[in-house]
Every structure is written in C-alpha cells, then in structure tokens.
Amino acid sequence: MKTNDKQNSPLKSLLEKKYKSGFLGRGEKVIPILLFLMAAVSVMTTAGIVITLIVETFTFFKEISLTEFLTAKEWYPFSESAASYGILPLFVGTLKITLIASLTAVPIGLAVAIYLSEYAPETVRKLMKPVLEVLAGVPTIVYGFFALTFVTPMLRTMFPSLEMFNAISPGIVVGMMIIPMIVSLSEDALSSVPDSMRHGALALGATKWEMTWRVAFPAALSGITASIVLAISRAIGETMIVSIAGGSTPTASLDLTASLQTMTSYIVQVSTGDAGFGTTIYYSIYAVGFTLFLFTLAMNMLAQRISRRFREEY
Amino acid sequence: MALVAFKKQPDKTSKQPSVERRSVYTTKDCNLWYGNHHALKNINLDMKEREVTAIIGPSGCGKSTYIKTLNRMVDLVPNVKTSGVIEYRGRNIFNKEFHVEELRTRVGMVFQKPNPFPKSIFENIAFGLRIHGIKNKKIIHETVEKSLRQAAIWDEVKDRIHEPAYGLSGGQQQRLCIARCLALEPDVLLMDEPTSALDPVSTLKVEELIRDLKEKYSIIIVTHNMQQASRISDKTAFFLNGEVVEYDDTYTIFNNPADNRTEDYITGRFG
Ligand SMILES: Nc1ncnc2c1ncn2[C@@H]1O[C@H](COP(=O)(O)OP(=O)(O)OP(=O)(O)O)[C@@H](O)[C@H]1O
Ligand SMILES: [Mg+2]
Numbered sequence: 148m149k150t151n152d153k154q155n156s157p158l159k160s161l162l163e164k165k166y167k168s169g170f171l172g173r174g175e176k177v178i179p180i181l182l183f184l185m186a187a188v189s190v191m192t193t194a195g196i197v198i199t200l201i202v203e204t205f206t207f208f209k210e211i212s213l214t215e216f217l218t219a220k221e222w223y224p225f226s227e228s229a230a231s232y233g234i235l236p237l238f239v240g241t242l243k244i245t246l247i248a249s250l251t252a253v254p255i256g257l258a259v260a261i262y263l264s265e266y267a268p269e270t271v272r273k274l275m276k277p278v279l280e281v282l283a284g285v286p287t288i289v290y291g292f293f294a295l296t297f298v299t300p301m302l303r304t305m306f307p308s309l310e311m312f313n314a315i316s317p318g319i320v321v322g323m324m325i326i327p328m329i330v331s332l333s334e335d336a337l338s339s340v341p342d343s344m345r346h347g348a349l350a351l352g353a354t355k356w357e358m359t360w361r362v363a364f365p366a367a368l369s370g371i372t373a374s375i376v377l378a379i380s381r382a383i384g385e386t387m388i389v390s391i392a393g394g395s396t397p398t399a400s401l402d403l404t405a406s407l408q409t410m411t412s413y414i415v416q417v418s419t420g421d422a423g424f425g426t427t428i429y430y431s432i433y434a435v436g437f438t439l440f441l442f443t444l445a446m447n448m449l450a451q452r453i454s455r456r457f458r459e460e461y
Numbered sequence: 462m463a464l465v466a467f468k469k470q471p472d473k474t475s476k477q478p479s480v481e482r483r484s485v486y487t488t489k490d491c492n493l494w495y496g497n498h499h500a501l502k503n504i505n506l507d508m509k510e511r512e513v514t515a516i517i518g519p520s521g522c523g524k525s526t527y528i529k530t531l532n533r534m535v536d537l538v539p540n541v542k543t544s545g546v547i548e549y550r551g552r553n554i555f556n557k558e559f560h561v562e563e564l565r566t567r568v569g570m571v572f573q574k575p576n577p578f579p580k581s582i583f584e585n586i587a588f589g590l591r592i593h594g595i596k597n598k599k600i601i602h603e604t605v606e607k608s609l610r611q612a613a614i615w616d617e618v619k620d621r622i623h624e625p626a627y628g629l630s631g632g633q634q635q636r637l638c639i640a641r642c643l644a645l646e647p648d649v650l651l652m653d654e655p656t657s658a659l660d661p662v663s664t665l666k667v668e669e670l671i672r673d674l675k676e677k678y679s680i681i682i683v684t685h686n687m688q689q690a691s692r693i694s695d696k697t698a699f700f701l702n703g704e705v706v707e708y709d710d711t712y713t714i715f716n717n718p719a720d721n722r723t724e725d726y727i728t729g730r731f732g
Binding site for chain 2: 349
C-alpha cells in the first residue's frame with residue numbers, strides 16, 4: 148500500500164523520468180569547462196600585456212644600457228645630442244605624489260571607515276555610502292581640473308611660493324580620489340567582524356573606543372591593509388591628475404612645491420606627443436611602464452605579506 | 462509523573478542559617494520594552510552573594526533580556542526602554558553616575574556561544590587587564606596563569622599559550638572566555654546558556670567549574686537544561702512571558718513548586 152503510494156505520486160514519476168532520461172548531471176560537466184575558458188581569457192590577456200611590455204622593454208635596453216637607466220640622475224630624452232635616460236627623477240616624482248596621497252587618504256579614510264562602521268547612526272551610514280560611491284565614480288580628469296583650478300590657487304593664496312605646477316596639490320587630490328576606496332573596503336572589513344567579539348570586549352568593561360581600537364580594528368586588519376595597499380597602488384598608477392596639475396619637469400629633487408613628472412605622466416606626454424614609432428623615446432615608455440608594473444607588483448606582494456603577518460584568525 | 466532526576470537533597474551544610482548572605486542584585490518592579498514589545502514585566506528578584514541562581518523558562522520568555530539587563534548590555538539594542546530599579550550591591554545600575562564600564566568590570570558575562578578575541582590565548586586573558594591600564598608584565602603573567610587555572614583549562618593550554626585562541630575546541634574556548642572574565646576578579650558572573658553549544662564532556666567540566674567558582678563568586682546562569690539547573694544552582698527563578706512565575710530554592714522549585722505552571726514546565730509538559 149505504502150510503496151504503491153510512493154510510486155504513483157506525480158513528483159516521484161517526474162523524478163523517475165529525469166533519472167531515466169540520462170540527462171542528470173550532464174550539464175554539470177560543461178560548466179567547469181565554460182568557467183575555465185573565461186578564466187583563461189583573463190589570464191591570457193594579462194600574459195599578453197606582460198609579454199608585450201617585456202619585449203618592447205628589451206628593445207629599449209638594446210639602445211640604452213640598464214646601468215644608465217638605473218643610475219643616471221637625469222631624465223632628459225628629448226635632447227638630440229645629450230639625451231639621458233635615468234629613471235630616478237620619474238621614480239621620485241611618483242614617490243612624492245604617492246606619499247602625499249597616502250598621508251592624506253589613510254588617516255581620513257580609516258577615520259571615516261571606523262566612524263561609519265562603529266559609531267554612525269544607521270541614517271548617516273545610509274547617506275554616506277552612496278555619496279562615497281559617487282565620489283569613487285568621478286572621472287579622474289575632473290579631479291585633475293579640480294586640483295589645477297581650485298586646490299592649487301587656494302594653496303597658492305596660503306603659500307605664495309608654491310608654483311603653479313607642484314606635487315602638493317595633485318598629491319592631495321589623488322589622496323581624495325582614493326579615500327572612497329579605503330573607506331569602502333575598510334568599512335566592509337570592519338563590519339564583517341562579528342558583533343559577538345564586540346560584545347565580549349564591552350562586557351569586560353571596555354569603552355567603545357577601546358573595543359574598536361583593540362578588538363574590531365585588529366580583527367579587520369588584514370582587510371584594512373589590503374584596502375590601503377590597493378588604494379596606494381591606484382595612487383601610484385594615477386595618471387590624469389598628475390599630468391594636469393603636476394607639470395612635466397622630471398626632477399629628482401625632493402621639493403614638493405615645484406613642477407615634477409611622474410612615470411605615468413611621462414607616458415602620457417610621449418604617447419600624446421609626436422615621438423615617432425621605433426624611436427628610443429617611443430620604446431622608453433615601455434621601459435617606464437615596466438618599471439611601474441614592477442613597482443605595483445612589489446606593493447601587492449608586500450601587502451599580502453603584511454596582511455598574512457597581521458591576520459587575526461576567527 | 463516523576464520530576465526531573467533530582468539526587469541532591471537539601472544540603473544541610475550549605476544552608477547554615479548563621480551565614481547571612483548579602484544581596485548582590487535586588488530587582489524592584491523592573492520593566493523593559495524593545496520598542497513596543499513589553500519583554501520584562503514587573504520583575505522582583507533578590508539574588509544573594511556566593512550563590513548560583515538559575516534562570517529557567519521557555520524560549521522567548523525574557524531570560525537573556527533579563528541577564529543582559531543586569532550588566533546593561535541590553536543598552537546596545539536600539540529603542541530599549543526600562544523602568545524600575547535594579548540595585549547592584551545597593552547602587553541603582555540605571556543611575557547615570559554608575560558608569561556601565563565599572564558595572565561591567567565588576568560583573569563578568571559569559572555568552573552562549575564562545576566568543577574569544579582573534580588573538581592569542583594569552584592576549585585574550587590579558588585584554589581585560591590591559592584596557593584597565595595594567596602594564597606590569599609580572600602581574601599580567603601571574604593573572605593570566607591564575608585565571609586559566611581557575612577556569613580549569615591551564616593544563617590544556619599551558620604549552621600553547623601564545624597560539625591563537627581559535628585553535629581551541631569549543632569547550633576550551635568557553636572555559637577561556639570564563640577565564641577572561643575571572644582575570645578581572647569580578648564579583649558576579651552572568652552566564653547565558655554557557656553550555657548549550659558544548660558537548661556533554663565539556664558541559665560537565667563547565668558545571669564543575671561553576672560549582673568551584675561559587676565559593677568566591679555569585680553566579681547567575683540561564684539554562685534550558687533542567688538537570689543542569691538542578692545540579693548546580695541554589696536558587697531557581699522560573700520566567701514565563703516576561704514575568705517571574707516563581708523564585709525559590711532550587712530544591713523546592715524542582716520538588717514542590719508552588720505554581721502549576723512551574724511544575725508543568727519542569728516536567729516537560731510545555732515549553
Ligand atoms: N534585540 C531585540 N529586539 C526586539 N525584540 C527582542 C530583542 N531581543 C529579544 N527580543 C524579544 O524579547 C523577548 C525575550 O527575548 P529573550 O532573548 O530574552 O528570550 P530568552 O528567554 O532568552 O529565549 P531563549 O531561551 O530562546 O534564548 C522575545 O519575545 C524576543 O523576541
Ligand atoms: Mg536567550
């Protein structure tokens with residue numbers, strides 16, 4: 148009686164039909180292949196980019212020695228007679244911008260992230276999140292003009308010795324550009340710390356700040372570090388803002404008030420200029436690009452190491 | 462219908478009338494609302510020092526709410542309103558002059574699910590000392606060891622004290638959390654179903670621990686386990702729908718309850 152019931156149930160017969168059709172699980176075999184192909188596309192694209200970069204960089208080093216590239220103190224490619232290809236000035240330019248941007252963005256970004264995740268009332272959080280997303284979506288060229296036409300003049304009224312093109316203004320604005328990234332990723336990291344840990348600390352008589360600083364923040368540290376490094380990588384690679392407001396004077400001087408050139412803005416200058424295909428200048432942008440690539444790669448590896456070192460498992 | 466297996470007889474030695482126990486917590490007409498939901502209704506309870514008070518009752522009757530009110534952790538829930546008075550050692554905990562940080566330092570809490578910090582075993586225990594400004598390395602080391610011994614977990618962790626607390630088993634983590642409270646030498650321990658996430662062996666260890674700790678501490682424990690309440694507690698409060706139905710010696714509650722609803726609950730006829 149009971150078994151009869153089971154066999155006659157419409158669900159059972161539908162399932163039986165599916166078993167018999169032999170289709171069960173066939174689609175499953177295709178899925179990993181499809182997904183693998185998608186993964187392969189992105190890996191191959193990356194490989195293609197890296198290979199192009201390396202090949203063209205080699206061409207450059209056939210003409211200019213690696214020693215000159217690394218040790219010469221000047222970047223002066225446009226001179227016919229006395230061209231000099233020392234990466235140092237462009238490297239220093241990038242470093243100055245990155246440093247100012249980080250000094251601006253890290254403290255503000257972390258403060259905002261902590262405020263939003265630990266202190267802000269729900270209404271404020273709901274308001275701030277979309278605002279930050281809008282900020283993250285502003286095209287960098289807009290930031291560039293903001294730096295050149297607003298921040299620089301404002302700074303110049305305070306510090307008249309500041310040149311029209313300088314490191315401070317684009318540095319600060321690059322910092323503003325990466326703040327949303329730090330806030331958003333760090334806030335995610337903080338909010339994913341379980342409340343039970345917060346309660347554990349508060350129940351021991353910790354104040355809210357002690358709990359935040361000694362429990363929530365360390366627990367989120369690996370995510371926070373990752374957010375900072377990602378943001379700094381973006382600052383290193385940022386192009387538009389520094390091209391517009393930083394000038395185009397490669398210099399190894401540490402002066403922050405004078406015109407400078409970063410690796411990225413040099414690449415822009417050459418690619419938008421009229422350096423002919425096949426010239427040394429043309430190949431130099433690959434060498435600079437490759438240096439930039441190594442630079443960010445090193446940053447990311449450093450980040451991984453740091454976040455593994457500080458990881459607090461839970 | 463037989464009541465819960467109850468081996469313990471009224472314990473003559475622990476009921477010496479000559480020892481006058483003082484109150485740790487006196488609750489007077491306490492009410493609590495979550496928004497419009499009236500979760501605690503006119504609670505009146507007087508809990509004595511160096512006793513284990515068990516709080517029992519069906520799910521949703523307000524046990525956790527009450528125990529979280531005792532150290533004001535319930536304040537963390539938005540839109541909570543309270544009325545009435547809860548005196549901790551004679552001081553109204555709702556009084557503005559009584560800082561929650563002080564209250565929560567004097568009154569430790571152990572949660573249902575073990576919640577160690579994602580730090581080493583050592584740092585978990587040292588945390589409370591550090592936030593209260595204790596920097597002396599020797600004192601910290603001694604207190605860590607003492608607390609772990611008190612919580613009966615020292616032998617299991619002494620060789621791995623600087624390893625992450627999350628490498629411990631659930632039962633060990635729970636005893637670590639108890640040790641974390643003990644490090645601050647609290648006066649009262651609040652425990653909300655501290656063994657409900659543990660296996661029977663760990664549960665027994667925690668129960669043994671509670672029995673040892675009551676020599677020095679006052680313990681208030683929420684439990685769904687009737688045997689546990691009868692095994693470890695001196696007094697039992699039966700909660701139902703946000704009210705205290707009955708509060709008496711555990712022996713009386715389990716053998717001769719005054720209220721039918723109490724009897725129904727502990728014999729498993731409802732709830
Ligand atoms: N944060 C909250 N917000 C709103 N209502 C709540 C909140 N916490 C608890 N309640 C309500 O208050 C009542 C008492 O809850 P409480 O958690 O104190 O029950 P409990 O006795 O501990 O139950 P359990 O045995 O299931 O843990 C329940 O009706 C619950 O839905
Ligand atoms: Mg509960």
